Amino acid sequence: MADDVESKLTEMNIEAKEEEESEDFVDPWTVASSSVKGVDYDKLIVKFGCNKLDQDLLDRMEKIIGKPVHHFLRRGIFFAHRELKMVLDMYESGKPFYLYTGRGPSSEAMHLGHLIPFIMTKWLQDAFDVPLVIQMTDDEKFLWKDLTSDEARRLADENMKDIIAMGFDPEKTFIFSDFEHMGQSEAFYRTVVNTQKLVTFNQVKGIFGFTESDSIGKIAFPAVQATPAFSCAFPEIFNNRKDVPCLIPCAIDQDPYFRMTRDVAPRMGALKPSTMYSVFFPALQGSQSKMSASDPNSSIFLTDTNAQIKNKINKYAFSGGGATVEEHKANGGDCDIDVSFQYLRFFLEDDERLEQIRKDYSSGELLTGYLKKELIGILQKIVSEQQKRRAEVTDETIKLFTTPRKLKYDY
Amino acid sequence: MADDVESKLTEMNIEAKEEEESEDFVDPWTVASSSVKGVDYDKLIVKFGCNKLDQDLLDRMEKIIGKPVHHFLRRGIFFAHRELKMVLDMYESGKPFYLYTGRGPSSEAMHLGHLIPFIMTKWLQDAFDVPLVIQMTDDEKFLWKDLTSDEARRLADENMKDIIAMGFDPEKTFIFSDFEHMGQSEAFYRTVVNTQKLVTFNQVKGIFGFTESDSIGKIAFPAVQATPAFSCAFPEIFNNRKDVPCLIPCAIDQDPYFRMTRDVAPRMGALKPSTMYSVFFPALQGSQSKMSASDPNSSIFLTDTNAQIKNKINKYAFSGGGATVEEHKANGGDCDIDVSFQYLRFFLEDDERLEQIRKDYSSGELLTGYLKKELIGILQKIVSEQQKRRAEVTDETIKLFTTPRKLKYDY
Numbered sequence: 001m002a003d004d005v006e007s008k009l010t011e012m013n014i015e016a017k018e019e020e021e022s023e024d025f026v027d028p029w030t031v032a033s034s035s036v037k038g039v040d041y042d043k044l045i046v047k048f049g050c051n052k053l054d055q056d057l058l059d060r061m062e063k064i065i066g067k068p069v070h071h072f073l074r075r076g077i078f079f080a081h082r083e084l085k086m087v088l089d090m091y092e093s094g095k096p097f098y099l100y101t102g103r104g105p106s107s108e109a110m111h112l113g114h115l116i117p118f119i120m121t122k123w124l125q126d127a128f129d130v131p132l133v134i135q136m137t138d139d140e141k142f143l144w145k146d147l148t149s150d151e152a153r154r155l156a157d158e159n160m161k162d163i164i165a166m167g168f169d170p171e172k173t174f175i176f177s178d179f180e181h182m183g184q185s186e187a188f189y190r191t192v193v194n195t196q197k198l199v200t201f202n203q204v205k206g207i208f209g210f211t212e213s214d215s216i217g218k219i220a221f222p223a224v225q226a227t228p229a230f231s232c233a234f235p236e237i238f239n240n241r242k243d244v245p246c247l248i249p250c251a252i253d254q255d256p257y258f259r260m261t262r263d264v265a266p267r268m269g270a271l272k273p274s275t276m277y278s279v280f281f282p283a284l285q286g287s288q289s290k291m292s293a294s295d296p297n298s299s300i301f302l303t304d305t306n307a308q309i310k311n312k313i314n315k316y317a318f319s320g321g322g323a324t325v326e327e328h329k330a331n332g333g334d335c336d337i338d339v340s341f342q343y344l345r346f347f348l349e350d351d352e353r354l355e356q357i358r359k360d361y362s363s364g365e366l367l368t369g370y371l372k373k374e375l376i377g378i379l380q381k382i383v384s385e386q387q388k389r390r391a392e393v394t395d396e397t398i399k400l401f402t403t404p405r406k407l408k409y410d411y
Numbered sequence: 412m413a414d415d416v417e418s419k420l421t422e423m424n425i426e427a428k429e430e431e432e433s434e435d436f437v438d439p440w441t442v443a444s445s446s447v448k449g450v451d452y453d454k455l456i457v458k459f460g461c462n463k464l465d466q467d468l469l470d471r472m473e474k475i476i477g478k479p480v481h482h483f484l485r486r487g488i489f490f491a492h493r494e495l496k497m498v499l500d501m502y503e504s505g506k507p508f509y510l511y512t513g514r515g516p517s518s519e520a521m522h523l524g525h526l527i528p529f530i531m532t533k534w535l536q537d538a539f540d541v542p543l544v545i546q547m548t549d550d551e552k553f554l555w556k557d558l559t560s561d562e563a564r565r566l567a568d569e570n571m572k573d574i575i576a577m578g579f580d581p582e583k584t585f586i587f588s589d590f591e592h593m594g595q596s597e598a599f600y601r602t603v604v605n606t607q608k609l610v611t612f613n614q615v616k617g618i619f620g621f622t623e624s625d626s627i628g629k630i631a632f633p634a635v636q637a638t639p640a641f642s643c644a645f646p647e648i649f650n651n652r653k654d655v656p657c658l659i660p661c662a663i664d665q666d667p668y669f670r671m672t673r674d675v676a677p678r679m680g681a682l683k684p685s686t687m688y689s690v691f692f693p694a695l696q697g698s699q700s701k702m703s704a705s706d707p708n709s710s711i712f713l714t715d716t717n718a719q720i721k722n723k724i725n726k727y728a729f730s731g732g733g734a735t736v737e738e739h740k741a742n743g744g745d746c747d748i749d750v751s752f753q754y755l756r757f758f759l760e761d762d763e764r765l766e767q768i769r770k771d772y773s774s775g776e777l778l779t780g781y782l783k784k785e786l787i788g789i790l791q792k793i794v795s796e797q798q799k800r801r802a803e804v805t806d807e808t809i810k811l812f813t814t815p816r817k818l819k820y821d822y
Contacts, residue, residue, distance in 0.1 A: 139604050149601045183597030186590055190560045193550050196628030201612060204627055216615055217607030220631035
């Protein structure tokens with residue numbers, strides 16, 4: 001799933017110069033924007049044909065769960081959806097959904113951007129008390145990258161540790177590698193083939209831009225990512241129920257997969273999954289740069305030390321402030337392009353404090369250095385706590401999460 | 412694998428009249444010939460680029476196994492191959508091969524034509540004392556036909572019983588449904604994806620004639636049929652050896668699959684499989700008609716009673732004899748188009764007797780009725796013995812053959 005951001009935010013400086021008004025380009029493998037502020041998400045909603053996650057829906061969620069929604073929702077970090085209302089309606093009428101998200105394990109070390117869908121998913125699992133399936137698409141990474149299947153499988157195993165360390169409920173969460181799980185579940189393979197039967201090359205060409213020179217593995221893969229959205233793929237988890245609704249939190253570049261999934265669903269006699277989409281997490285160098293696993297300075301990795309975090313933020317986090325202190329005090333900073341502020345938007349939980357920083361930075365009262373210091377402290381805490389929890393993930397814990405089994409939940 | 416002959420021998424009478432010199436058309440789903448004698452196999456060898464299975468190779472086999480080759484080989488029923496010499500060379504140098512064949516379970520009752528590759532395979536297993544894997548492509552039938560996956564799986568289970576009843580060595584034979592085995596072997600799925608990575612849409616378009624309107628399931632399927640030709644797909648059978656040579660006996664319409672497989676093999680670091688190809692088994696109405704599971708009178712089914720066999724042969728087996736007894740006596744019969752003679756060529760084991768019948772029927776001395784009587788006796792015996800053995804196939808026997816396990820053989 002969510003492809004490495006290394007192939008997402010491509011440098012568009014040249015193109016931007018050539019054509020100032022050029023459209024953003026977003027698909028599961030490439031995210032490119034000509035604007036220094038990054039992708040225009042309002043335009044993307046219209047282009048993809050999904051819906052804005054508006055205040056009405058957030059109010060609705062708060063009413064159901066009886067507490068405030070996560071700051072990712074309050075701040076529009078998760079900003080779009082498909083039929084979220086449906087799963088909320090069904091939940092209220094006593095038909096709970098399950099969550100499905102995933103990761104394409106293309107590198108050993110995950111970075112902050114990779115955490116976003118999992119943070120949202122964990123919050124949703126806790127708030128709604130529902131089961132969760134997490135797909136590690138090692139087969140996809142094997143097909144797209146210059147990797148052996150052994151290496152892709154190993155990366156899946158490594159990444160799983162970080163995901164498990166985020167604290168998902170072991171009684172309600174199943175994590176699987178595609179390579180492993182296809183080889184342990186006939187129902188899963190059957191659902192893949194069932195999906196493949198209902199999608200033509202013309203369709204995946206239109207949705208994903210595949211060409212005749214692409215491998216038949218790439219061409220067939222979208223069915224593998226679609227499959228966990230159908231509860232019939234997991235008879236052991238869902239007591240053979242084929243009508244359990246599914247909610248998929250992920251970055252918006254994954255929408256093509258789930259557009260296809262939703263198209264196939266009724267022809268399979270299954271429910272269309274609902275989705276919730278996040279914006280992209282910016283690289284340290286700004287929304288136009290690309291985060292790259294091969295460039296350790298493009299992001300904060302979950303393996304970084306406190307010193308590395310401090311150094312990277314201080315040295316590389318793109319500043320939206322003035323060129324000089326005088327200039328900054330006179331004109332203020334631009335929060336929309338300041339990476340430290342953007343990161344605080346993701347990771348500083350206190351709304352009032354964030355708003356104060358926004359005001360004071362915009363007015364020029366606060367300097368970039370203050371934001372960086374604040375951010376460094378927050379990220380050092382998040383990363384070191386993550387490292388501590390990851391170190392506690394034992395083989396036994398992994399086995400627990402990766403064993404196909406009935407999850408603790410009554411349907 | 413070997414698709415039902417129902418879609419193979421299409422009626423070409425109209426086309427034949429329109430264009431006497433039209434080419435034969437052969438792919439895994441369609442076999443069409445404009446000639447009353449059926450497909451021109453010499454031309455097909457040239458077109459496909461495989462080799463004639465010549466006397467030198469048969470002599471070589473006899474020398475290795477120390478006994479005469481099967482009459483399918485002596486009579487050119489298995490008439491073509493790819494690199495058969497290689498597996499024989501390796502066998503002689505102490506590196507034995509394994510056999511791989513299969514069936515697409517598209518109907519509950521198998522007919523005589525379906526037995527041909529299995530008869531050859533059983534003889535090869537006995538003669539060379541080697542392991543065998545048999546693939547039931549229920550996933551393929553699900554993708555190509557208007558079937559549920561449950562029904563395709565059930566047909567695979569039914570057909571397996573007939574295949575097991577043919578007497579394969581239970582210690583050296585593994586039979587599997589694709590649906591079931593994909594869900595029980597990570598190595599198998601990995602080999603499928605490995606193959607899919609190395610084949611483009613352009614290639615399957617060229618080899619199989621797929622179009623952009625075909626489902627991504629069909630487009631990706633050839634990798635599933637290629638996979639059992641690689642010993643790395645069966646680590647439990649072959650003690651993790653990745654270099655066990657493979658010999659595939661099948662009907663020649665399956666060559667496109669194995670052309671593709673052989674093309675992929677070196678890029679996977681695997682050996683190219685060798686192949687042995689049979690001619691097609693004619694319908695009762697002649698080589699230009701099509702055998703159809705929906706037309707019980709087009710072939711002899713393994714479920715037919717003695718009375719049905721007698722009736723079908725007498726009533727439907729196309730005669731190459733004269734229109735009247737006088738005409739027949741004067742001009743003789745045409746063995747090349749006489750279905751009874753053609754069936755005797757497949758099922759009458761005694762070479763001398765077959766040759767005598769050929770002479771006497773060609774000269775006009777024997778009438779069609781004699782051939783039919785001879786054939787009825789032989790087929791009644793074959794079918795009733797098959798029925799008897801099938802009735803003895805227990806669930807325990809099926810479990811034995813279908814359990815992934817080390818086969819009795821030292822590599």
